[in-house]
Amino acid sequence: MQKTYYDPADLKKFGKISEWNEELGAKFFEYYGKVFEEGALSAREKSLIALAVAHTIQCPYCIDAYTGDGLQRGITKEEMMEALHVAAAIRGGASLVHGVQMMNKVNKLDM
Amino acid sequence: MIKSLHKRESELANSKRQLEILSNGIFQSGDLPKFAEKISETGQFPLKAKKLEILQVNVGYMCNQVCSHCHVDAGPDRKEIMTRETMQQILKVIEKTGAHTLDLTGGAPEMNPNFRWFVEEASKVGVKDFIVRSNLTIIRANKKHHDLPEFFKQHNIHVVSSMPHWTKGKTDKQRGDGVFDKSIQALQQLNAVGYGMPGSSLKLDLVYNPSGAFLPGDQASMEKDFKKALLEDFGIQFHNLFAITNLPISRFLDYLIASENYEDYMYALVEAYNPAAVANVMCTNTLSVSWDGYLYDCDFNQMLQLPVNSKAKHISDYQTELLEGRTIAISQHCYGCTAGAGSSCQGSVT
Numbered sequence: 001m002q003k004t005y006y007d008p009a010d011l012k013k014f015g016k017i018s019e020w021n022e023e024l025g026a027k028f029f030e031y032y033g034k035v036f037e038e039g040a041l042s043a044r045e046k047s048l049i050a051l052a053v054a055h056t057i058q059c060p061y062c063i064d065a066y067t068g069d070g071l072q073r074g075i076t077k078e079e080m081m082e083a084l085h086v087a088a089a090i091r092g093g094a095s096l097v098h099g100v101q102m103m104n105k106v107n108k109l110d111m
Numbered sequence: 112m113i114k115s116l117h118k119r120e121s122e123l124a125n126s127k128r129q130l131e132i133l134s135n136g137i138f139q140s141g142d143l144p145k146f147a148e149k150i151s152e153t154g155q156f157p158l159k160a161k162k163l164e165i166l167q168v169n170v171g172y173m174c175n176q177v178c179s180h181c182h183v184d185a186g187p188d189r190k191e192i193m194t195r196e197t198m199q200q201i202l203k204v205i206e207k208t209g210a211h212t213l214d215l216t217g218g219a220p221e222m223n224p225n226f227r228w229f230v231e232e233a234s235k236v237g238v239k240d241f242i243v244r245s246n247l248t249i250i251r252a253n254k255k256h257h258d259l260p261e262f263f264k265q266h267n268i269h270v271v272s273s274m275p276h277w278t279k280g281k282t283d284k285q286r287g288d289g290v291f292d293k294s295i296q297a298l299q300q301l302n303a304v305g306y307g308m309p310g311s312s313l314k315l316d317l318v319y320n321p322s323g324a325f326l327p328g329d330q331a332s333m334e335k336d337f338k339k340a341l342l343e344d345f346g347i348q349f350h351n352l353f354a355i356t357n358l359p360i361s362r363f364l365d366y367l368i369a370s371e372n373y374e375d376y377m378y379a380l381v382e383a384y385n386p387a388a389v390a391n392v393m394c395t396n397t398l399s400v401s402w403d404g405y406l407y408d409c410d411f412n413q414m415l416q417l418p419v420n421s422k423a424k425h426i427s428d429y430q431t432e433l434l435e436g437r438t439i440a441i442s443q444h445c446y447g448c449t450a451g452a453g454s455s456c457q458g459s460v461t
Contacts, residue, residue: 074333
């Protein structure tokens with residue numbers, strides 16, 4: 001039986017998802033490649049966004065990929081950590097802002 | 112300051128030990144193909160030398176810095192220095208080779224006591240591109256070197272200097288404490304005499320080596336980021352950025368092994384193998400001369416003591432017909448020059 005759910009080697013097999021549905025797989029990877037091209041945002045900025053999102057969705061493949069990508073692009077560890085705090089702030093804030101809903105309910109029901 | 116592998120009497124100071132490591136383990140077990148097997152897949156084995164275009168001369172392993180990734184294992188404790196006699200032999204060869212580029216490297220080439228004499232004499236030969244690989248801090252290290260920018264200008268030297276990042280933290284981590292500040296001062300001095308300015312014929316290029324166990328990113332993007340940051344933060348300008356892959360030899364190999372990154376790094380190099388880069392690897396148009404006058408296919412082979420496959424082993428034996436068409440000596444470190452966009456002393460090759 002497999003001992004872990006994730007294997008780092010699987011990241012390199014990402015492209016194989018096209019084998020079971022070539023049309024959708026090809027469309028996805030074409031889209032993916034286009035998204036990360038230089039545009040109104042630089043490829044460097046997009047890499048930092050990807051790193052922050054990777055931590056938000058807690059995808060170990062993406063964290064591995066975009067930490068390495070960031071190093072290759074000369075992104076510093078300070079920049080990486082700041083990007084993560086933005087993700088953490090939004091994620092934490094998303095929980096906390098629901099506190100308003102809780103407060104509304106309590107205020108309505110409580111005497 | 113860390114000490115060289117030689118001073119530490121590390122087993123990796125022995126080039127034979129390095130070659131053993133590069134041939135054993137994952138390459139012996141067949142987990143990864145040897146470089147010869149890989150280039151055979153595309154019919155590019157054996158690699159053959161073409162017409163000589165670049166003569167790269169290592170005038171000595173002495174350096175004022177001890178960079179953590181240095182493939183030369185250079186440092187203040189290295190005493191191997193080229194003599195004037197060997198330089199005279201090289202001057203005779205430059206005249207008859209027709210090589211368009213002369214490339215002086217080290218260590219810190221400026222620390223060779225005959226450096227200025229050699230530059231003065233070699234500049235009379237009239238090569239098209241005369242490169243000095245300056246580590247920048249040497250310009251600030253001692254008063255006697257403060258006028259190097261003017262000296263370079265006087266002889267129309269093309270200055271190529273290492274700069275691993277535009278921030279102090281990453282630079283000093285790779286090249287030593289205080290290196291970043293001194294490098295910035297030296298670059299400002301070079302700019303002040305005209306080096307690196309837009310449209311200037313005084314060429315100033317920077318070399319980027321990754322500061323860790325990863326491959327360099329896209330050279331053009333890195334150049335854009337370097338130019339923006341150095342101009343905004345320090346008012347510094349330069350012409351081109353060469354992104355160079357760290358080859359798994361000497362101190363970088365020592366780092367890879369000590370940090371348990373060696374196998375992953377070799378996998379990354381092999382996965383990034385680009386057959387298009389093989390056609391343009393620098394060893395096919397370059398000859399590397401060591402401090403004691405021996406000939407190698409490249410500076411990396413020099414450090415691994417892999418001599419040229421030719422009867423002409425020494426600069427004093429130089430004969431074009433004995434060296435042109437020779438079979439290039441290869442090992443697994445060569446994957447460093449064929450990864451991604453390829454890597455050479457002039458940066459990407461594709």
